[in-house]
Amino acid sequence: MNLFEDSNEWTEKLDPILSKYKDRKHPLEYRNLYQLMTMVVLSAQDSDANINKIAPALFEIFPDMESLSVSNVASLVPHISKVRNFGTKANWLIEIAQILQKDENIPLTMDDLIALKGIGRKSANVIMKEANVPTEGIIADLHVIRVAPRIGLIPESKEGIKVEKQLTQLLPKAIWGEIGMAISFLGREICRPTPKCEECPIRENCQYPSKTF
Template structure:
């Protein structure tokens, strides 16, 4: 099976079997989304959702956050991963938003990644959710599942390589759905150490399944 055929089967799967997820935007403004996504690095959504209500209540805008101090902000996010780093990032990030971006959230990957705590993956999530751009945010799930399926070359070493191959071959209108699906599939089915192939709906075009004949 060629890579081209895998992509055709992949897109066919989305068009027939995977509806557009109802992604209710759970944040009332772009700043909240940015902060939540920065906090999400190496951390589950459930843990983020525990801290965001109080955080956004007391630091609703870049100005409020930029004018606070480490000891004020830290307690709000002490239960997320890497709270020291993220507190520093959020303080520097909010200051930069106020001073260089007129307290608005930038629209380009280049500008977003210039913000502290925002890497390539986070920036892609932002432009995808906030600006409806067909961006593919490559986390460990997307990275692993894409390679297993055979949607990207087995020699791909960096998330950026995987991202470029995926966006090159998946039609724009399916990028968002594909991203959503790859993450859930990686989390619940295509597990890192023990793939649950018996639960998988798309073994008919999976390179990993084909090779290992599970």
């Protein structure tokens, strides 16, 4: 079977989760692009739930890129001190703000986003998807890294960039924007480290149940 046939076959197999999670908003509770970018940077190696908790107070003090750009690390740190690696992230956010200056200057291309401190391909793909611009890859967060090999899509790997590359080689570009978050939501809700296979909408096409049942 060639790659094109694999692509069509997997698109059909994944359609139940594409339908289930289509247009589902990212779990980060942002209100605009500035908040989204800031929260994405803060969420690295931390939970979305934790970032959602600290965000309202943070954005009361720093409501936009301009307010952040005229601040400094010492002023920012107290508002993000409950975030993992807050010192490093404070430096990243201040540098980003000083480069961009205003919300309208936030870029929405892969190259321009990953040129900013604290934003890699995964973060850039999240920002682009949530901003409703065509993504240039597939979101490969920790849930996708766990679930995609488990269901049989790709070989197991712990490297997000490698996982993304394998997925983009296998799946058609038309579904890149949705499929990453669809797999991620499946991993958050159903395909947990201990999976709830009986609830999975793609169980019949998954390789994992055959290993355990």
